[in-house]
Amino acid sequence: MQAVDGVDLELHPGEIHxxxxxxxxxxxTLAAIAYGAVRADDGTVEAAGVxxxxxxxxxxxxxxxxWENVLLNREPRRGWSIDVVAARARVRALSESYGLAVDPDAxxxxxxxxxxxxxELLRELDREPSVLLLDEPTAALAPSEIAAFFTTxxxxxxxxxxxxxxxxxxxxxxxxxxxxxxxRAGRVVARHLTAETSADEIAREMVGGDVPALAARAATSNxxxxxxxxxxxxxxxxxxxxxxxxxxxxxxVGVAGIEGNGQSALADALAGIVPFEGAIDFxxxxxxxxxxxxxxxKRGIRVIPQDRRHEALVLDWNVxxxxxxxxxxxxxxxxxxxxxxxVIDRFDVRPPDPDAIAGALxxxxxxxxxxxxxxxxxxxLVVAYQPTRxxxxxxxxxxxxxxxxxxxxxxxxxxxxxxxxEIFALADRVLVIANGIFAxxxxxxxxxxxxxxxxxxxxx
Amino acid sequence: xxxxxxxxxxxxxLVFGVGSIAMLLAHVSPLDGFxxxxxxxxxxxxxxxETLTQATNLLFxxxxxxxxxxxxxxxxxxxxxxxxGGFAAGWIGAxxxxxxxxxxxxxxxxxxxxxxxxxxxxxxxxxxxxxNEVIATLMLNVVATLLATYLVTGPLQQGGAGASETGVLxxxxxLPDLLPGSHLTSAFGLALVLAFVLRWVLxxxxxGYELRAAGDAxxxxxxxxxxxxxxxxxxxxxxxxxxxxxxxxxxxxxLHRFNTGLSPGYGFIAIAVALVGNLxxxxxxxxxxxxxxxxxxGIAMQAEAGVPREVVSLVTGLVILALAGRRVVASRRIA
Numbered sequence: 001m002q003a004v005d006g007v008d009l010e011l012h013p014g015e016i017h018x019x020x021x022x023x024x025x026x027x028x029t030l031a032a033i034a035y036g037a038v039r040a041d042d043g044t045v046e047a048a049g050v051x052x053x054x055x056x057x058x059x060x061x062x063x064x065x066x067w068e069n070v071l072l073n074r075e076p077r078r079g080w081s082i083d084v085v086a087a088r089a090r091v092r093a094l095s096e097s098y099g100l101a102v103d104p105d106a107x108x109x110x111x112x113x114x115x116x117x118x119x120e121l122l123r124e125l126d127r128e129p130s131v132l133l134l135d136e137p138t139a140a141l142a143p144s145e146i147a148a149f150f151t152t153x154x155x156x157x158x159x160x161x162x163x164x165x166x167x168x169x170x171x172x173x174x175x176x177x178x179x180x181x182x183x184r185a186g187r188v189v190a191r192h193l194t195a196e197t198s199a200d201e202i203a204r205e206m207v208g209g210d211v212p213a214l215a216a217r218a219a220t221s222n223x224x225x226x227x228x229x230x231x232x233x234x235x236x237x238x239x240x241x242x243x244x245x246x247x248x249x250x251x252x253v254g255v256a257g258i259e260g261n262g263q264s265a266l267a268d269a270l271a272g273i274v275p276f277e278g279a280i281d282f283x284x285x286x287x288x289x290x291x292x293x294x295x296x297x298k299r300g301i302r303v304i305p306q307d308r309r310h311e312a313l314v315l316d317w318n319v320x321x322x323x324x325x326x327x328x329x330x331x332x333x334x335x336x337x338x339x340x341x342x343v344i345d346r347f348d349v350r351p352p353d354p355d356a357i358a359g360a361l362x363x364x365x366x367x368x369x370x371x372x373x374x375x376x377x378x379x380x381l382v383v384a385y386q387p388t389r390x391x392x393x394x395x396x397x398x399x400x401x402x403x404x405x406x407x408x409x410x411x412x413x414x415x416x417x418x419x420x421x422e423i424f425a426l427a428d429r430v431l432v433i434a435n436g437i438f439a440x441x442x443x444x445x446x447x448x449x450x451x452x453x454x455x456x457x458x459x460x
Numbered sequence: 461x462x463x464x465x466x467x468x469x470x471x472x473x474l475v476f477g478v479g480s481i482a483m484l485l486a487h488v489s490p491l492d493g494f495x496x497x498x499x500x501x502x503x504x505x506x507x508x509x510e511t512l513t514q515a516t517n518l519l520f521x522x523x524x525x526x527x528x529x530x531x532x533x534x535x536x537x538x539x540x541x542x543x544x545g546g547f548a549a550g551w552i553g554a555x556x557x558x559x560x561x562x563x564x565x566x567x568x569x570x571x572x573x574x575x576x577x578x579x580x581x582x583x584x585x586x587x588x589x590x591x592n593e594v595i596a597t598l599m600l601n602v603v604a605t606l607l608a609t610y611l612v613t614g615p616l617q618q619g620g621a622g623a624s625e626t627g628v629l630x631x632x633x634x635l636p637d638l639l640p641g642s643h644l645t646s647a648f649g650l651a652l653v654l655a656f657v658l659r660w661v662l663x664x665x666x667x668g669y670e671l672r673a674a675g676d677a678x679x680x681x682x683x684x685x686x687x688x689x690x691x692x693x694x695x696x697x698x699x700x701x702x703x704x705x706x707x708x709x710x711x712x713x714x715l716h717r718f719n720t721g722l723s724p725g726y727g728f729i730a731i732a733v734a735l736v737g738n739l740x741x742x743x744x745x746x747x748x749x750x751x752x753x754x755x756x757x758g759i760a761m762q763a764e765a766g767v768p769r770e771v772v773s774l775v776t777g778l779v780i781l782a783l784a785g786r787r788v789v790a791s792r793r794i795a
Contacts, residue, residue, distance in 0.1 A: 271683065294685030305683055314677040321669070326684040328669050 004029050005186040006043075011131060011162035016153060018173040018194070019166045021183035022206050022364075022392040027166045028056070030183070031133045034164070049130030054120050056136035056390065062109035066102055067091040070123045094122055098152055112260050114145040121152070132156065135166045139390045144258075144457065150176045168392045170199040184208055207394050214425060215401035218408040220250025225412040226381055230278035231269060238264035239436040242278070247381065247412040252403065254427030255416045258456055262436030263416045264306070267385045270414070271303040272296040283380060297326060300380035304371055304387050308363070312370040315359030319349065322358045323373045330377075343372030347398060364395030371399050375406050382406055385416045400426055420452070434458045467783060471736050474778045475754075482771045493767045500760020501753040507760070509642035513714070515752030516644075517723075519651040520706025521730035522748055523658055524579075524699040526739045528593075530662060531695035532675030537582065537597025538703040539727025540604030541575040543720075545704025547608045547626070548574030550711045550718025554618050554627035563633040568708045575704015576697045578604060583696025587689030593696065601727070609720050625719040635713040645713035652745065654702070659741040671695055703727060729755075732776050735783035751776070 004026040011017050021027045032038040034045055035053040060069050067087050068075075076086040091104040100118040102111075108119060117137065124132060134153070138146045154176065157163050167173060173180055174194060182190040182205045190205045203211045226247040233240045240262040247253045257263055269276040272293040280287040282299060296303075305311035313322055320340040324331050331339060340354040347368035349361075358366060371387060384403060388396035403426060407413050417423050423430055430447060432440040432455040439455045442448060480490035501511045521538035528535030549571035558566060582596035609624060618627035635645040662668035673681035674691040682688050706726070711718050733751050737744030758772035 273683065292685070292687065293683055294687070297685045303683065305680075310677070310679050311683055312680050314673055314680055316676050324669075325673060325680065328666055328673075328684070328686075333664065 004033065004040075007183070007186070007188050009034075009164075009181060009188070011164055013130070013160045013162050014157050015179060016157050016163045016165060016177045018177035018180045019164055019183065020168060020170065020173060020180060020202060020206060022168075022394055025183040025206070025392075026186040027183055028135055031135050031164065031166050034131075035133055047131050050127050051131045051133065052124030052127055052129030053133040054117075054124055054135065054137055056139055058116050058120050060108050060116060060119060062107075064108060065104065066106050066108060066111075066119050066122075067104040069108055069119055070094070070104075070126055072123070074126065090126070091122065094126055098122070098125060098155060100152060114141055114149075117141065117145075117149065125156075129161065131162045131164070133164045133166070136168070136390060137165065138167070138169060138172060141259075146172065168390075170202055170393075173202065174199050182206055203393055206392070211393055212397045212401070214397060215404040215408070217404060220248075220408065220410060222248035222251055225249045225251075225283060226414075227281040228278070229280075231266075231276055231280065232278055233265040233269035233274055233276040235265040235268040235274045238262055238268075240265035240269065241436050243438050245431055245438065245441075247414060249380075249412055250407055250410045251428045252407050252413040252415055252426050254423035254430045255414065255433050256420060256423050256430055256452055256456060257416075257418070257433035259418050261433050261456075263385065263433060265436070266433075267303060267306070267383050267414075267416055270296070270301060270381075270383050271305075272301075300378075301383070302326065302374045302377065302379040302381070303383040304374050304385060306385040306389065308366050308370050308389075313358045313366060316357065318355050318357055319344070319361075319369060320354035322369055323354075323376070326373065327377055339373075339376060343369060343376060347372040347402070364391035367391050367399060368395060371402060375402055375411075378409075379406075379411055381412045381414070383414045383416070386418060387415070388417075388419070388422060396422075420449070424449075432456055467736065467738060470782050471779055474782060475775050478778055479771055479775055482774060483765075483767050486767050486771075488765050488767050493761055493765045493771075496763075496765035496767070497754070497757035497761040499757075500764065501757030503760075505639065506642050507756065509639045509644040510756040511749070511752045512648055513643040513645075513752070514755040515748040516648045516651050517706065517710055517726050518730055518733050518751050518755075519655065519745060519748040520709065521703040521727045522733035522737065522744050523651075523655060523741055524575075524702035524706070525730050525734040526737070526741065526744055527658065527662075527671075527702065528579075528695055528699035529734060529739050530675050531671045531691060532678060533583075533586070533692060533695060533699075534594045535579065535582075535597050535696060535699050536594060536728070536731060537579065537600050537604075537700070538730050539723060539725065540597075540601035541578045541700040541703035542707035542710075542723055542727045543604050543608050544578045544707070545571035545575035545701075546707030546711045546722050547612065547718050548704070549708035550626040550629065550715075551612075551616055551618065553629040553633040553712065554717065557630065558632060560632040563630070564635060564712060567629070567633050567712050568705060571708020571711070572701040572705040575707060576701030578704065579700015580693060580697035583693040586696070587693045593692075605720070608718075612718065612720060624721070626717050628717045629712060633712055634716055635709065643714045645709070647709035647713045650709065651706075654705075655741040655745050658702075662741070667694075703730075728780075729776050732779045732783070736779060 007030060019027050029038060031053065033040045035051055070091050071087050076083040076090065088104045095102050100122055102115055102118050108116060138149060141149060153163055165177060177194045180192045180194050180197060180202060181188055182202055184206060224246065229244050231240065231243040255263060268274045272291045272295055275289045309315060320336050323340040323343050324336045337354055344352045349365050349368050358369065374382060388399050403413055415423060415426055424447060428444050430442040430452065431438050432452055434456055435458055442452065483490045483493040500507060502508055521542050525535055525538050549567045552570040553567040578600065581600060582593045585591035585596050586593045612624060612626055635647055638644045638646060638648060662672065670686045671691055674686055674688050678688055710722050715722060729751060733747045734744055737747035754772045758769045761767045762769045
C-alpha cells in the first residue's frame with residue numbers, strides 16, 4: 001500500500017512546523033522516512049545535521065535509570081567502564097539547559113508519563129539535532145504539561161532547531177506552530193502560514209469535507225442504574241478513595257482529571273480487574289468486591305480499556321476474532337463473521353475486511369473495533385476510558401456519536417477522559433477527580449471550565 | 461505466511477548448511493552423507509516404518525508442547541511428562557490382568573493421566589503463585605526421571621531386583637502393529653487423529669479460542685473475562701497428558717514394558733518439532749516426519765558414511781536455538 005505519495009516538505013531552522021492529517025494519512029510514515037527508519041521507494045531526504053525523532057509510543061528501557069536511557073550507546077567512558085559521574089553531570093546540565101527538570105538517577109518505570117516524555121526528549125537533545133521530529137508528542141500529557149512541553153519546544157526553535165510536530169490536536173497547531181502542512185490519503189492537500197488559517201479550515205481540509213457533527217442527544221429516563229458509595233480501590237500505583245456517585249440509565253457521566261489521579265483504579269474496580277471496598281449497587285443488585293471480569297460482563301458492564309493495543313486487542317488476530325473477544329462464550333462461532341461485519345459497517349472500519357489483521361490497522365480503526373464490539377451486545381453500563389486517545393477527528397467524532405447513541409438507547413456511560421473538550425462535549429454530568437478523590441460535580445448546564453481546571457489541579 | 465516461510469528457510473539452511481560443514485569436518489562428502497541419511501530413512505519398507513515410528517514418538521510430545529506454547533506457556537517438561545506417562549502405562553499394564561478391549565484404552569488412559577498430572581503441577585504453581593513455568597518444567601524433568609527410577613526399582617518393583625524396568629505387558633495390552641516385524645504400530649494413526657482433533661479444538665472451540673487469547677494477549681484476554689490462571693492450569697495439564705499418552709504408546713507399542721531409558725530425548729526434540737511446525741498441529745505432523753527421518757536416517761548415516769550420529773543432535777539443537785530463542789525474545793518484548 002502507498003502510505004505516502006509524492007510529498008514535498010521543507011523545514012527551516014528555527015521554525016515549528018505542524019504536520020496534520022487523519023489517521024492513515026501518512027504523517028507518521030513521512031516522519032519515519034525523514035528520520036531514516038523507513039526507506040522511501042522514490043525521492044530524497046536531505047538534512048543539515050542530525051535528525052532526532054520522539055516517538056508517540058515511548059521507546060525507553062523501563063528498568064534503567066534516566067541517565068542510562070538518555071545516554072544509551074553514547075555513554076562517556078573512562079577506560080573500559082562508564083564514567084557515571086560525568087554521565088550524571090551531562091544529563092543534569094542538559095536538563096537544566098532546556099528547563100526539563102528530571103532526576104538523572106530515577107528508574108524510568110517509576111516516573112509519570114509527562115516525565116518519561118522529558119526523558120525521551122532529552123535523549124534526542126543530547127544528540128544535538130538540527131532537525132527534531134515529534135510524533136504525537138502530547139497524546140499522553142495533561143493540559144499543564146502540554147503548555148510546559150511547548151515552552152521547551154519553542155525554546156529549541158529559538159536556538160535554531162527545525163521542529164516538525166506530527167499531531168491531530170488543532171488547538172496546539174494554532175497556538176504553537178508557524179507553518180502547517182495538511183495531508184490526506186498520502187498526499188499534501190494544503191500548506192498554510194498558521195497566522196493565516198484557522199482550526200476549522202484545517203479540520204475541513206483534513207477530513208476532505210465538513211467535520212461530522214456529533215449525534216443529537218435524546219431525552220432519557222435517567223432511572224437509577226449504578227449507585228456507588230464509599231468506593232476505594234487500588235490498581236498498580238493508581239489509588240481511589242471514598243468515591244460516591246451515581247449513574248442513571250441514559251446518562252453520560254464524565255470524570256475529568258489529569259492522568260494518574262485514580263482513574264485507572266476506578267475503571268479497574270468497575271471492570272472486576274481489582275477488588276474494592278465500599279458498596280456498589282448495579283441495577284438493583286450489588287456488585288461483589290471479588291467478582292471477576294467475567295461476572296461483570298454477565299451483568300452487562302463492558303469496558304473500553306485505556307490501552308487498546310495491550311488491554312483490548314489481540315494484535316496478531318484478525319478483525320473477526322477480535323470483535324468476538326468478550327462474547328466468546330455467548331456468540332456462536334458461525335455468527336462471528338456477521339458480528340464483525342456489523343461493527344465494520346457501523347463504525348466504517350477501513351479496510352472493511354473481517355480477515356484484516358488487527359495489528360496492521362491504524363490506531364483509529366483499531367479503536368473503532370474496540371468501541372464497536374463493546375457497544376454491540378447492548379451493554380447496560382459502558383466504562384469508556386480515554387475512548388478517543390490518539391485517534392483523529394473523524395474517527396473520534398464517530399466514536400463519540402456512538403457513545404451518545406448508546407446513552408440515548410438507555411445505557412449508562414462512565415466517560416473517563418484526560419481531554420476536557422471531550423468531556424464537555426459528551427457528559428450530562430461532570431465529576432472532577434484529583435489525587436484519587438472526587439473533588440466536585442457539575443451538571444451539564446452549569447459547567448464552569450475555570451473551576452473544573454482548578455479542581456483538577458488539586459486546588460479545592 | 462511470511463514468518464512460517466522464514467522459519468522454514470532457517471531450518472533448511474541449518475540442516476543442510478551446518479550438516480554439510482560437520483560432514484566436511486569428518487572428511488565425508490555432504491552428498492554421500494545426506495545420501496546415506498535419506499537412504500537410511502526411506503530406502504526400504506522397514507526403514508520407512510522406522511522413520512514413521514520415530515515421527516510418532518516425536519509427534520505426541522510435540523503436540524503437547526504446542527498446546528502449552530499456544531497458551532503462552534513455555535513447557536519444556538514434555539520429557540518428564542512422557543516418561544511418567546510411560547511408567548504409569550507400563551506398571552498398570554503389567555500389574556492388572558485385563559481383557560483386550562479394555563486393556564489398551566486403560567493403559568493409554570493411565571499414561572495420559574500421569575503425564576497430565578505431572579504437567580498440572582507447574583500449571584498450578586503458575587496459576588496460584590505466578591511461578592515461572594520454564595524453570596518448574598525444566599526441574600520437574602529431573603524429578604520425573606528420579607521418581608520413575610525410584611518407583612520402578614523400589615516400592616512398585618515388578619521385574620527382578622534392581623532392574624530399571626517394569627514387568628512385561630500381556631499380549632492383550634499390545635498395540636496392533638501396522639507393519640508386522642517393525643515397530644510401527646497403530647500409535648501412528650492415533651497420533652494423526654489426535655493432531656486433527658487438537659487443531660479443531662484450538663481453532664474451532666471456545667476453549668481453544670480462550671487458550672489462544674491467553675497466549676497471544678494475556679491482558680486483553682483477562683479483560684474479556686478469560687480466567688488466565690485456570691487456562692494455564694488446564695493447558696499445562698492437557699499438554700502433559702498428550703506427552704504422557706506418547707510415553708504410553710511407546711510402552712504398549714514398541715517396548716511392551718516400561719524402561720527408564722525409553723526416551724532418547726523425544727521430549728526435548730519435540731520442542732524443535734513444535735516450533736518448526738509453527739505450533740500448528742497439522743504442520744507439526746509434517747515436521748515430526750522430517751525429524752523422524754533425521755532420527756532413523758542418522759543411524760544409517762553413521763554406519764554407511766561414517767558421519768557421527770551426533771550431527772543430528774547438533775542440527776536439532778541449533779534449530780531449537782534459532783526458533784525458540786527468537787520466540788522467547790519476541791514474547792519478552794511484548795511483556
